[in-house]
Amino acid sequence: MHAHPDHDHPHPPDDDDALTYYQAMEVAVRELLIEKGVFTADEVRRQVEDMDSRTPARGAKVVAHAWADPTYKARLLADGNSALEEIGLDRGPYKLVVVENTPAVSDQAPVHNVIVCTLCSCYPRWLLGLPPDWYKSRAYRSRMVREPRAVLREFGLELPEEVVLRVHDSTADMRYLVLPGRPSGTGGWSEERLAAMVTRDCMIGVAVPTCVTQDASPRGT
Amino acid sequence: MKRPRIDPMAQRFQPGDSVRVRRADPPGHVRTPWYIRGHTGVVERVCGLYPNPEELAYARPGLPAQPLYRVRFLQRQVWPGYSGGARDTVDIEIYQHWLDSA
Numbered sequence: 001m002h003a004h005p006d007h008d009h010p011h012p013p014d015d016d017d018a019l020t021y022y023q024a025m026e027v028a029v030r031e032l033l034i035e036k037g038v039f040t041a042d043e044v045r046r047q048v049e050d051m052d053s054r055t056p057a058r059g060a061k062v063v064a065h066a067w068a069d070p071t072y073k074a075r076l077l078a079d080g081n082s083a084l085e086e087i088g089l090d091r092g093p094y095k096l097v098v099v100e101n102t103p104a105v106s107d108q109a110p111v112h113n114v115i116v117c118t119l120c121s122c123y124p125r126w127l128l129g130l131p132p133d134w135y136k137s138r139a140y141r142s143r144m145v146r147e148p149r150a151v152l153r154e155f156g157l158e159l160p161e162e163v164v165l166r167v168h169d170s171t172a173d174m175r176y177l178v179l180p181g182r183p184s185g186t187g188g189w190s191e192e193r194l195a196a197m198v199t200r201d202c203m204i205g206v207a208v209p210t211c212v213t214q215d216a217s218p219r220g221t
Numbered sequence: 222m223k224r225p226r227i228d229p230m231a232q233r234f235q236p237g238d239s240v241r242v243r244r245a246d247p248p249g250h251v252r253t254p255w256y257i258r259g260h261t262g263v264v265e266r267v268c269g270l271y272p273n274p275e276e277l278a279y280a281r282p283g284l285p286a287q288p289l290y291r292v293r294f295l296q297r298q299v300w301p302g303y304s305g306g307a308r309d310t311v312d313i314e315i316y317q318h319w320l321d322s323a
Contacts, residue, residue, distance in 0.1 A: 095268065097291075109308065118254050145256065148296075149305045165309040167296075172252045172314035173271045173289055 054129040058089055059177055060198035062127070064191040067182040073100075080177065084127070092126040094175040099168060101181045101208070110163045113178045114152065114205030116144040117170040124175040128200060135204065145169060155206040178203050183211035230270070232288040233317060238264045240292055241323035242315060250278030253319045257311075261323045262294035265312055273316065288317040 019027065034041055065087055066073035076083035080096030099113040117123065118141045123131040134140050143151050148167050149159055159165060168176050180202045186194060201207035234240055244259035252274050267290055272283030296309040303309070 118256075119252060145311055146300055147304065148309070161306050163306065165296075165305055166293075167309075167311045169254060169311055169313045171254060172268075172274065172316065174268055174291070174314055 051125075051130070054126060056128045056198075056200035056203060057195070059124070059128045059200075059203045060195040061087065061191070062089070062177070063179055063198045063203065064195035066179055067186075067194055068191050073179070076179070090126050092124065092175070094124070095173060096124060096127070096177060097168075097174045098177045098179050099166065100179040101205075103181055104162075111166060112159055112163050112205065112208075113166045113168060114144065114148060115168050115170060115176045115178060116141060118142065118145055119171055122170040122175060124177055127175075127177065128203060132200065152206060155201070157207055178205040180209050183209055185211045230285040230288075232267060234264045234267070234288075234290060234320065234322075236264050236266055239323040240264055240290070240315075240320040242292070243319050243321060245319075247275075249275055251275060253315055254313065257294065257299065257313055257315075260294055260299055262292040262313075265291040265293040268314065271316070273318070290315055290317065290320065292320070 030044060033039060034044070062076065062084065066076050072083065072086070075086070076098050077100060080098045081091040083098075084096065085091045099115075100111075101113055102108070102111045104110045115123075117135075121131055121136040123135065125131070140151065145167055148165055152159060152165075170176055180198065182194070183197065186197075197209040197211065199207065199209070202209050239261060240263070241261045242253060242258050246258075267288060269289060270286035271289045273287050274283065276283035291312050292315050293310045293312045295307075296303045296305060296311055297307060299311060
């Protein structure tokens with residue numbers, strides 16, 4: 001704690017402890033590669049900036065378009081990468097498998113999908129950005145396969161027993177996107193308004209989009 | 222018993238085929254989760270041909286590329302005492318050299 005001439009309050013300690021082993025290695029390798037002319041510091045910065053610009057909004061755009069256009073949805077489920085390109089998104093470095101949450105239809109049980117990578121942290125980063133920290137935690141990675149319903153309950157998602165729960169363990173060369181069900185009461189909504197409901201967690205499968213009907217104020221066009 | 226010689230590139234399984242994951246413990250960079258080894262599932266889809274990650278991890282080309290499958294397992298068969306629905310599944314990508322007919 002210290003005194004300022006105009007205010008007085010506690011400050012958290014600076015987060016500038018010594019580098020970890022791997023942080024030091026990253027800095028050393030990066031500086032060597034720049035020194036050898038393999039790439040420039042500006043190229044590294046641009047790459048980081050580009051990585052940080054990827055957000056779940058891209059995935060939400062895909063989901064909203066699939067809700068609005070059933071023929072697009074069919075193409076998305078058949079070939080995820082080409083469907084991304086079709087709406088102007090990067091097709092990405094991995095094969096994209098889109099798994100659809102489906103409602104009960106006659107003799108078909110409803111299906112809910114959720115994604116985990118038990119081995120590491122595989123995630124469709126080009127489409128959703130960086131994964132949340134909990135996605136990489138040992139607890140999520142081990143428990144989501146072993147007791148997925150208990151984990152979903154902790155996320156606030158209670159699945160009825162009759163729902164078939166499919167856990168997808170992203171172990172190899174595929175990357176996954178959950179296509180959530182379109183909430184009822186959203187007929188006639190614009191794709192922008194639909195996309196605003198589709199959060200990151202809905203596309204991982206630990207949540208479902210909800211239509212907040214209390215909010216009667218018009219949003220978007 | 223000697224395993225018959227097989228062409229590693231030829232796709233041996235089709236969607237719907239019953240397959241068993243090899244129960245093996247090789248060293249190195251293995252993408253077959255421990256918890257599924259020895260279990261039997263059904264091929265959900267054929268993903269295509271992919272270089273073997275167990276070779277790629279050591280800067281080798283990983284060729285010939287291996288057929289990769291998505292295999293669906295019933296959770297109740299994988300986890301004793303699984304508390305969810307009887308039809309709940311876990312779907313996992315598994316390379317062909319880890320699979321036998323079941």
